Amino acid sequence: MGAANLSNAAAIVGAAESDVIGYPEDLTxxxxxxxxxxxxxxxxxxxxxxxxxxxxxxxxxxxxxGELAEHLGLKPRYLDTTSVGGCSFQIHVHHALAAxxxxxxxxxxxxxxxxxxxxxxxxxxxxxxxxxxxxxxxTAAYGTFGAPSQYAHAMVRHFHQFGTSQEDFAHxxxxxRDWAQLNPRAVMYGKKQSPFGGxxxxxxxxxxxxxxxxxxxxxxxxxxDHGGAVIVARPEIARSLRTNPVWVTGAxxxxxxxxILEMEDFTATSASRSSxxxxxxxxxxxxxxxxxxxxxxxxxxxxxTAEMLGLAPRGKGYTLWKDGHAAPGGRVPINTNxxxxxxxxxxxxxxxxxxxxxxxxxxxxxxxxxxxxxxxxQATTCxxxxxxxxxxxxxTLVLTSDDR
Amino acid sequence: MAYNKPxxxxxxxxxxxxxGTRAGKLMLPRCRDCxxxxxxxxxxxxxxxxxxxEWIEGSGRGRLHTFAVQHRAFGGWAEEVPxxxxxxxxxxxxxxxxxxxxxxxxxxxxIKIGTRVEVEFEQANDDTFIPFWRVADESGE
Numbered sequence: 001m002g003a004a005n006l007s008n009a010a011a012i013v014g015a016a017e018s019d020v021i022g023y024p025e026d027l028t029x030x031x032x033x034x035x036x037x038x039x040x041x042x043x044x045x046x047x048x049x050x051x052x053x054x055x056x057x058x059x060x061x062x063x064x065x066g067e068l069a070e071h072l073g074l075k076p077r078y079l080d081t082t083s084v085g086g087c088s089f090q091i092h093v094h095h096a097l098a099a100x101x102x103x104x105x106x107x108x109x110x111x112x113x114x115x116x117x118x119x120x121x122x123x124x125x126x127x128x129x130x131x132x133x134x135x136x137x138x139t140a141a142y143g144t145f146g147a148p149s150q151y152a153h154a155m156v157r158h159f160h161q162f163g164t165s166q167e168d169f170a171h172x173x174x175x176x177r178d179w180a181q182l183n184p185r186a187v188m189y190g191k192k193q194s195p196f197g198g199x200x201x202x203x204x205x206x207x208x209x210x211x212x213x214x215x216x217x218x219x220x221x222x223x224x225d226h227g228g229a230v231i232v233a234r235p236e237i238a239r240s241l242r243t244n245p246v247w248v249t250g251a252x253x254x255x256x257x258x259x260i261l262e263m264e265d266f267t268a269t270s271a272s273r274s275s276x277x278x279x280x281x282x283x284x285x286x287x288x289x290x291x292x293x294x295x296x297x298x299x300x301x302x303x304x305t306a307e308m309l310g311l312a313p314r315g316k317g318y319t320l321w322k323d324g325h326a327a328p329g330g331r332v333p334i335n336t337n338x339x340x341x342x343x344x345x346x347x348x349x350x351x352x353x354x355x356x357x358x359x360x361x362x363x364x365x366x367x368x369x370x371x372x373x374x375x376x377x378q379a380t381t382c383x384x385x386x387x388x389x390x391x392x393x394x395x396t397l398v399l400t401s402d403d404r
Numbered sequence: 405m406a407y408n409k410p411x412x413x414x415x416x417x418x419x420x421x422x423x424g425t426r427a428g429k430l431m432l433p434r435c436r437d438c439x440x441x442x443x444x445x446x447x448x449x450x451x452x453x454x455x456x457x458e459w460i461e462g463s464g465r466g467r468l469h470t471f472a473v474q475h476r477a478f479g480g481w482a483e484e485v486p487x488x489x490x491x492x493x494x495x496x497x498x499x500x501x502x503x504x505x506x507x508x509x510x511x512x513x514x515i516k517i518g519t520r521v522e523v524e525f526e527q528a529n530d531d532t533f534i535p536f537w538r539v540a541d542e543s544g545e
Binding site: 030031033036042046053054071073132138144149150152153154209210211213214259262 | 409410411412413414415416417418443444445446447448449450451453455469470471472473474475476477478481484486487489490491499500501502503512517528534
């Protein structure tokens with residue numbers, strides 16, 4: 001079943017090309033870029049259909065969707081950047097069909113821009129040949145190196161807007177070390193595993209080496225190895241297996257920007273929107289969440305995300321950790337595996353969030369999957385929020401246990 | 405001393421900006437239809453989606469929006485640690501990234517959000533001048 005329901009669920013309502021294709025040069029003799037081809041074609045299809053660009057809800061392109069959304073000033077609720085070669089665009093239409101059928105979006109944009117001749121020999125890549133990311137062009141000179149160098153700006157702005165401090169956020173580090181001490185697979189399980197292992201104190205966090213003020217080493221996630229996999233199946237199959245299903249009760253996604261240069265409010269991410277979508281689908285709210293798995297690339301990421309998810313008032317996300325609510329035995333356990341700060345962070349931490357949420361809600365943590373016990377909560381609901389890029393994109397899930 | 409830090413990849417749509425820096429001007433893109441200035445430069449106005457854009461000479465003045473102090477760096481920047489990276493709210497609107505000069509990186513608590521700043525340009529090679537921002541001298545105002 002399934003596929004038949006999609007038939008005729010959506011139609012292609014317009015199709016246009018960039019202004020000059022083939023072997024183009026613009027009026028000043030410059031080569032036309034991949035980005036120009038994208039933007040011209042998008043403008044042209046908007047004119048053709050009468051659909052304003054601002055009405056586009058979903059963006060589909062071969063690896064360039066975030067850049068396109070940012071260039072257009074859009075905050076799409078559906079992002080698909082599947083890049084599997086020349087057939088990517090057929091696959092985009094398929095995915096758009098499913099998204100429209102599901103009621104997630106009404107209007108999808110599939111875009112292509114590839115200066116294959118103008119920049120021949122210039123290499124491929126998601127942006128198309130020869131394309132310089134315009135955000136990178138205007139930030140590359142300024143001595144930032146990796147995520148911490150940028151996230152530090154968000155923390156300073158949080159200090160300014162809400163009167164918070166390094167110490168407030170340090171509690172998040174301390175609590176994740178507490179969780180890590182309950183997880184033998186955590187990199188920071190104990191001092192035997194790492195000199196930086198748990199337990200640690202707030203003072204330890206403040207005294208640690210500065211990476212990018214106000215972020216000290218202990219405000220920053222680990223860099224480690226990880227592999228994870230998740231299977232999603234329809235209910236009949238889910239009920240037939242030996243595992244307890246964990247239901248995807250709500251889901252939402254959004255983005256704010258691609259480059260943090262374009263972040264409107266350094267203390268707020270698109271998780272406010274992605275979680276609103278997810279909660280609405282679930283018919284549940286933050287007050288119903290019995291635990292949370294929150295992407296904690298840095299303490300600031302976790303703190304502000306807790307605010308975006310409605311788990312704490314604006315400016316007060318850190319209090320969940322400081323007051324012990326997020327800690328072992330607290331009323332809303334957060335990051336029960338030890339988080340990206342103390343368990344494991346391989347670069348893209350979102351899979352670790354999913355694995356831990358499943359372990360807790362499916363009761364497989366009790367079964368000792370992978371030979372490790374680790375049931376930390378009795379929670380039957382969990383909000384899971386991944387943050388990608390530089391506080392750029394967010395995906396929120398509301399998961400519920402089968403025994404709820 | 406020769407400039408030894410990264411020189412940004414030159415985009416294909418920003419020639420007026422880089423030419424402006426050579427003349428000590430901060431050129432900014434503005435939409436002729438909705439009149440808004442945006443940064444970084446685009447092919448389409450991110451506010452109203454008009455492609456009727458122009459370049460204007462900016463005032464080169466703004467305010468400090470937020471900052472960080474970089475203690476870990478590589479290449480030419482490693483020789484300058486600690487230094488202050490920052491985001492500047494332009495008087496014309498929207499925001500620019502920079503390395504902020506005229507502040508003491510060892511006393512971050514003394515750096516104030518909202519401080520008046522102004523642009524300056526440093527020559528990086530024969531045809532590239534890079535904008536940096538400095539805390540403005542308000543004594544004469």
